[in-house]
Amino acid sequence: MAEFNKMSEMVIAGDFAGVKALTQKMIDDQVDPISIINDGLMPGMNVVGVRFKAGDMFVPEVMMSAKAMAAGIELVKPLIAESNMPTAGKVLVGTVKGDLHDIGKKLVNMMLESAGFQIIDLGVDIAPAKFVEAVKEHKPDVVGMSALLTTTMLSMKDTIDALKEEGLRDRVKVIIGGAPVTQSFAEQIGADGYAPDAAAATDLCKQLTAN
């Protein structure tokens, strides 16, 4: 449908008001709300992800696109039963104990949400026990930990160990990120993956939840 293409273009352009108006029009025209998400909003955001990764779009533009998409989602969400809401998976995120940095984590959240993941953000300074508790409560597919300090990144290992002790490690994928974190560190501490930036984190979550 031409309107779906138009909606995708508006998401790519970060046209907040346009997406909102067109979504409302489509709802009024009895278009299936799930189709609005899957055929209109998501394809636009997928293009944004590809262009961002290629260096053709930049962080502020991605933020505008994500905001435009969210404006559409907000209108259709009440019309869809929660169990039918299209979701790519549930991701639990947090900055580890002793660490208060959150800029990178916010970007990751935004990209993941735009890719259809449901995000539960625990915030900053999250101790291993809190991660464990939240995994029990929310049953996420993926746990994402962020650390910006070399002194706090070891807490990622403590969290993974705590998940093991509680017998939860096999039920979730664990991914890590943050300036001092590397792929080899991820391997050393037994994480399932490492992502250097928000776009890579999104790809990683897609890959891990597809298996």
Place this chain on the structure above:
Amino acid sequence: MLIIGELINTSRKAIREAVENKDGEYIKQIAKAQFEAGANYIDVNCGTRVYDEVEIMEWLVNLVQEAVEAPLCIDSPNPLAIEKGLSLAKYGQPMINSITAEKERYEQILPLVQKYKAKVVALCMDDTGMPETADDRMRVVRTLHQNLTAAGVPEDDIYFDPLVKPVSTGDNAGLEVLETVDLITKQYPNVHKVCGLSNISYGLPNRKVLNQLFMVQTMTMGMDSYILDPLDKTMMGFVYGSQALLGKDPYCMNYLTVHRNGLYA
């Protein structure tokens, strides 16, 4: 004006490889090049070496001091690595990067500032998290200023870092820093202000241009020290030019000296 040369940092690929290959000559060469390019302090950061940071700090500090008789900026969140670096620093007054108003960090770093009579970068961050506004930052500045001076740290040794965040994720990220620098300058005229420049441009194209512009803008508001790459000639040319234009370079002598030395050629 204090220029802190930022290049000896194991999060940079070339330094990481030099450390892995025990290529001491490269480290010495980079230390020397930075010093000759006008760095007053040489920053040493090996925080990415999580398991042997203290050992690598010792190796780097000794190498840098073989190459140049320059004071060092010991850069780590790890008090053990900082202490190791400070204990070996032998030229001039060492600098610590950094202390914050986070309770644990403050209590770990303050004794080192006192013991080694070091200059200290004071990052505008406390246990409530990353600051958003100038008000958030000034609240931390007040606390740190009060506590540090009460602990006997001279104002001249305190370098407030307003904590620069990317303008790509918040339109006012630059403005909040400029406002903070202005407020510190007015309310605490005897302390110094320092920052790194690369955070501001994260997520945007043409980062070098934005970093250079932000240097000029912050200096105009009263910033008097930078952690930067002194081998970036354009940046250094702007540093000296901006100082002259702001009346911080009597008779434009520094500007003319670097001109004669070919900085603008």
